[in-house]
Amino acid sequence: MSATTCVLDGFGPLDVARPGSVNELGDLIRAATALYPFGGKTQMGLGNAPTRPGVAVDLRGLAEVIDFPARDMTITVEAGMTLERLRGILEPENLRLPIDVPESTRATLGGVLAANVSGARRYGYGTLRDYVIGISALNDEGNVFKAGGRVVKNVAGYDLCKLLVGSLGTLGIITQVTLKLRPLAEQQALICLPSDAAQLEAILTSLSDSRTRPVCIEVLNRSAANCVFGQAALKAPAAPWIVLVGYEGNGDAVSWQVQQLVKEVGAHFGLQARIDFTTHSLCCALTEYASTAACALTFRASLPPSRTAAFCLQADRDAPQSAVRAHGGNGIVHGHWPGDLTKEQAASILTTWRERAAQVRGSVIVQRCAHPWKQSLDVWGPPTNDIRLMREVKAKFDPRSIFNPGRFVDGI
Amino acid sequence: MTTAVATPLAERMRAVVGPANVLSSPSDLLVYECDGFTIEKNQPDIVVFPTSTEQIVAIVKACHELGVPFVPRGAGTSLAGGCLPIGGGVMIALTRMKRILEVNYRDRYAIIEPGVVNLWLTNHLKPRGYHFAPDPSSQGACTIGGNVATNSGGPHTLKYGVTVNHVLGVELVLPDGQVVPTGGPVEDMPGYDLTGVIVGSEGTFGVASKVWVRITRNPEAYRTLLGVFETVDDATNTISDIIGAGIIPGALEMLDSLILQAVEAAFHFGFPLDAGAVLIMEVDGLDAGLDQDAERIIEIAKKNHAREVRKANTEAERLLLWKSRKQAFGAVGRLAPSYCTQDGVVPRTKLPAVLKFIQHVGVKYALKIANVFHAGDGNIHPILLFDERDPDQVKRVLSASNEILDECIRLGGSVTGEHGIGVEKIDFMPKLFAPDDLAMMLRLRNAFNPDGRCSPRKMLPTAGACIEQSKAGRHAAM
Ligand SMILES: Cc1cc2nc3c(=O)[nH]c(=O)nc-3n(C[C@H](O)[C@H](O)[C@H](O)COP(=O)(O)OP(=O)(O)OC[C@H]3O[C@@H](n4cnc5c(N)ncnc54)[C@H](O)[C@@H]3O)c2cc1C
Numbered sequence: 011m012s013a014t015t016c017v018l019d020g021f022g023p024l025d026v027a028r029p030g031s032v033n034e035l036g037d038l039i040r041a042a043t044a045l046y047p048f049g050g051k052t053q054m055g056l057g058n059a060p061t062r063p064g065v066a067v068d069l070r071g072l073a074e075v076i077d078f079p080a081r082d083m084t085i086t087v088e089a090g091m092t093l094e095r096l097r098g099i100l101e102p103e104n105l106r107l108p109i110d111v112p113e114s115t116r117a118t119l120g121g122v123l124a125a126n127v128s129g130a131r132r133y134g135y136g137t138l139r140d141y142v143i144g145i146s147a148l149n150d151e152g153n154v155f156k157a158g159g160r161v162v163k164n165v166a167g168y169d170l171c172k173l174l175v176g177s178l179g180t181l182g183i184i185t186q187v188t189l190k191l192r193p194l195a196e197q198q199a200l201i202c203l204p205s206d207a208a209q210l211e212a213i214l215t216s217l218s219d220s221r222t223r224p225v226c227i228e229v230l231n232r233s234a235a236n237c238v239f240g241q242a243a244l245k246a247p248a249a250p251w252i253v254l255v256g257y258e259g260n261g262d263a264v265s266w267q268v269q270q271l272v273k274e275v276g277a278h279f280g281l282q283a284r285i286d287f288t289t290h291s292l293c294c295a296l297t298e299y300a301s302t303a304a305c306a307l308t309f310r311a312s313l314p315p316s317r318t319a320a321f322c323l324q325a326d327r328d329a330p331q332s333a334v335r336a337h338g339g340n341g342i343v344h345g346h347w348p349g350d351l352t353k354e355q356a357a358s359i360l361t362t363w364r365e366r367a368a369q370v371r372g373s374v375i376v377q378r379c380a381h382p383w384k385q386s387l388d389v390w391g392p393p394t395n396d397i398r399l400m401r402e403v404k405a406k407f408d409p410r411s412i413f414n415p416g417r418f419v420d421g422i
Numbered sequence: 423m424t425t426a427v428a429t430p431l432a433e434r435m436r437a438v439v440g441p442a443n444v445l446s447s448p449s450d451l452l453v454y455e456c457d458g459f460t461i462e463k464n465q466p467d468i469v470v471f472p473t474s475t476e477q478i479v480a481i482v483k484a485c486h487e488l489g490v491p492f493v494p495r496g497a498g499t500s501l502a503g504g505c506l507p508i509g510g511g512v513m514i515a516l517t518r519m520k521r522i523l524e525v526n527y528r529d530r531y532a533i534i535e536p537g538v539v540n541l542w543l544t545n546h547l548k549p550r551g552y553h554f555a556p557d558p559s560s561q562g563a564c565t566i567g568g569n570v571a572t573n574s575g576g577p578h579t580l581k582y583g584v585t586v587n588h589v590l591g592v593e594l595v596l597p598d599g600q601v602v603p604t605g606g607p608v609e610d611m612p613g614y615d616l617t618g619v620i621v622g623s624e625g626t627f628g629v630a631s632k633v634w635v636r637i638t639r640n641p642e643a644y645r646t647l648l649g650v651f652e653t654v655d656d657a658t659n660t661i662s663d664i665i666g667a668g669i670i671p672g673a674l675e676m677l678d679s680l681i682l683q684a685v686e687a688a689f690h691f692g693f694p695l696d697a698g699a700v701l702i703m704e705v706d707g708l709d710a711g712l713d714q715d716a717e718r719i720i721e722i723a724k725k726n727h728a729r730e731v732r733k734a735n736t737e738a739e740r741l742l743l744w745k746s747r748k749q750a751f752g753a754v755g756r757l758a759p760s761y762c763t764q765d766g767v768v769p770r771t772k773l774p775a776v777l778k779f780i781q782h783v784g785v786k787y788a789l790k791i792a793n794v795f796h797a798g799d800g801n802i803h804p805i806l807l808f809d810e811r812d813p814d815q816v817k818r819v820l821s822a823s824n825e826i827l828d829e830c831i832r833l834g835g836s837v838t839g840e841h842g843i844g845v846e847k848i849d850f851m852p853k854l855f856a857p858d859d860l861a862m863m864l865r866l867r868n869a870f871n872p873d874g875r876c877s878p879r880k881m882l883p884t885a886g887a888c889i890e891q892s893k894a895g896r897h898a899a900m
Contacts, residue, residue, distance in 0.1 A: 079769060079771065081662050081665075081771050082769040083770075104666075104668055128610075139618055140583060149862060153858045154856075154858060155856075155861070155862040156855070156856070157859060157863070159834075159835070159836050159854070160769065160834055160835075161767045161768065161769055161800055161834070161839075162767075162800065163579065163767055163796070163799040163836075163839040164838070165584075165836075165840055165842055165843075166837055166838050166847070166850075166851070166854055167843070167851065167855060167860075168622070168866050168867070169618060169621070170619070170862060170863065170866065172586070173615060173619050173866070175615065192670070193665075193670065196668065215528065221642065221708075223639070223707065223708060259707075259711055262710050262714045263708050263710050263712075263714075265710075267710070310610075312608045312609055312611055314526075314607055314608055316528045340610075341529075341608060341609060342609065372608045373608070373611050373612055394611055394613055396602045396603065396604045397613070398602070399604070399870070400616065402869040402870075403614060403869045405869075406865040406866065407862070
C-alpha cells in the first residue's frame, strides 16, 4: 500500500491510504479516528470542509465486476469502478444506468452514490435510489454489512440502500453495489424551445400537460445556454431563455412526440428539433456543464416544480451575470458563477435564494464553492424538521463519528 | 354488542379517541387477532381508531407511559402477519383516517391520510388522467399506509416501480410521541433519505399519520396480449427475450394451468384449459410506438413456440383479463377449502428452474400448487392448496413453503418480493442475511424504535442479539 498525502476541500495534508481489498479497508477503519473516503474526487467539494485530522481513503482499488447476469438486467460491481467503465461493460449488452453523471471517466460509483448525483434525465428515469437494489458497505467496526440483494424486487429487511445513497459517506464506506439496469433507448430527440421571460411558466405548464412524455425538461438562461451550446460547438438560439425537451423510446414514439410537441407549442413559441445522433453533443454538454470552470460557485435550490420558472426569472433578474439552469420538471434550480463574485455578494445571493425557497418549503445548498468561503457560507442551510432523527441514525451507525465527520447536514 | 372492558388502558384510550372509536370486548377483538396470515393469532388488548395525528400521538404516549406495546394496522390484508399484536397491547387501526388532504396535479403529488384505500386515490385522480402507480391485487381493500409499510408492489411495478418509488414523504409518529415529517413534495431536500427506509419498515418504526405520494399520468393507450404456451419454459424464455429486446412492458404476468382452471370457472374469459402456461403481456404508454412493441412481442412469443397470441381488442376485454388476473387468488377458493399464497423472488432467468422445483415439491408433499405471478420481476406466487382442518396437510404446506423459499435463496433471490417478512418469514432472515447485516438493521430500528414497543418481534429475529425489550411480550391486562 503506497501512501502519499492529499488535501481535501482545502483541508490537509491528509495521509492517503489505498486499500486493495475489503479486509485492508476494514483494518483501516478499526484504526481510524477520522476517514475521508474518495473515488474520482469529482464531488469532493460537496459538504462542509473537513476539520478533523484523519486519513483519506482512495477506493479506486476496489473496482471489479462481481456478477453481470445481463439477461436479468442487473449488475454487481465494486464501488470504485468509474461510470465510464461501467458504461463500457453495459453498452455491448444494450443496457445502461440512466443517470447523467458528469466527468464519468473519473467519477466512481461509490462517490456518485454517496453524493446522489443526478442530471437532466432524472425527470424521465428518476435518481440513483431507484436503481440501487443491493449494497455492501463497511461499518464503524470495519465489518462488511449488506442490504437488499440481487433481484429487482425484494422487501426482505430494512432498505439500507436508500439510507446510504445520498449519505455523503457519513454512515459507512460503500464497497459494492447491485444495480437494476435499463435498455438503451432506441432513439433520442432534443427539442429546443426559445422563450422570453413572460412565456417561460406557460411553456413549463404546457409541457407538464403535454400529451408527450419528455424524459428531460431543462431550462437555461442566456449565459447558461451560451455555455452549454458553446461546449457542444453549437450556437444557442437568440432568446433570453431556452427550454430543452428530451424524448427517448422506440422510433415511432420519438418521432410522434416531436411532431406532437411542434403542434402543441411550436405555433406559439417557435422551436428547433434535433433528432438522434445530433442530440449527442448537446446531451453531453448538458451533463458536463455542472463540472466546468463556469460553475466554480454553484447553488442548488429544490422547489416545487410549479415554482421553477418564477424562481429562475428572479434569480436572473437579481444577478444577470449568473448562469441559471434548472431541471424544470423536478423543481431543481442551479445558479452558477465563474468565481468572479465577492464572498459578500455570494452570501447575499444565497440569503435571498434561501428566503425565496423557504417561502415554498424548498431549500438551497451550496453545491460548489471555494473552500475558504465555506466558513461564511452555510453549505447545507437550516436543518429540516427530521434532523433529530437523522442525528440519531448517524449516532447509531457511526458512534465514533469517524466517517466524513462534520461534512454533512447540521455538521453530522 | 358485548360489554366494553374497563381497564386503565381502556379508559385512557376512550379519553383520547372517544368511546365510539375503541373496541375492547373479546368478541369485538376477535376480528383483530390476525391479518391475511392466519397461522398465528393473538388478540390485542384493545383496538383504537384515531382520527387525527394528535390522537395517534396521545395513544403512543399513553403506551409509552404504561409500558404496553402497540401495532399499527391498515386494512389487515397483510399476508405476512405484520399486524399480529404480539404481546397484546394496543392496536392502532388507521381506517378512520381516510381523507385525501390535497392533490396537486401541477406538482404531481397528493397528501393523504394513511387509511385511504389504494384504489380510492386512483379513482379520485382518474377524471384528471392520473393514478397512484403501485397497484397490488388487493388494491380495492388495502390502505396506502399499509402499502407504505410493506412497500407494496403489483402487476404494473415492472415498469413503474414499487411503492417506495412513489412515496415522497411521510409524517411519522415515533413510539415516543414525536411527530417527524420526512421528505415532502420537494425533491432532494438535504439529509438522509429517511422516507426511503420508513417505506418497507413494516410498521416497526412508528405510525405513518400522513403520506405524500407521487401521482402518475395514466398511459394514453395499452396493447394487451395473451400468449398461450405449451410449456412454462417457453413462456419464461419469452419474458427474457422481450426484456432483452429492450422493451419494458407495463406488465408481464404468468398463469399456469391449474390457476387457469380456477380463473376460467370464475370469470369465463375463454382461457385455454389445456395450455401449459399463459402470459399476460401488456405494453402501455403513448399510442405511437405501441404497435411496434406489440408486433415485436408477438414475434418473440411465436419464436418461443407460442401456440397463439391473442390481443384484447376492446377495453372491456382488457378489463376482464385484468379482473381475472387480479382476482385469481379469490378464484382459487373453487379449488380447495384453504390456500396459502407464497411470495418469493428469483432472478428472472431462473424462473424455469424455480417453477420446476415447485412442481417437484408439489409431488413430494402431495399438494396441488397453482402459480400466478409477476413473471417480469421474477416474483413468484405459488399458491398451495390444502384443507386447514387436516393438521397433516397444514404441516405439509409449511414444509413445502419452506423448501420453495430456501430454493429462492439458493437461486440468488429473496424470500419476499412484496408481502414482507412480518412474523411469517422471520426465520429466513438469518438465511438471507449475515449477523452483521442484521445488526446494522437493528441499529436503524433502534434509531426509530429503541424500546421495541412499536410492533415488537417483527422483521428481525431476536435470537442471539439483545434485541427488543422484554416488556413487549407482556399482556397489558391491567
Ligand atoms: C388477495 C390479496 C392480494 C394481494 N396482492 C398483493 C400484491 O399484488 N402486491 C403486494 O405488494 N401485496 C399484496 N397483498 C398484500 C397486502 O395487501 C399488502 O401488503 C398491503 O399493502 C397491506 O395493506 P393493508 O392496509 O391491508 O395493511 P395491513 O395488513 O393492515 O398492515 C400491513 C403492515 O403495515 C403496517 N401498517 C399499516 N398501516 C400503517 C401505518 N399507517 N403506519 C405504519 N405501519 C402501518 C402494519 O403494522 C403491518 O405491518 C395482497 C393481499 C391479499 C389478501
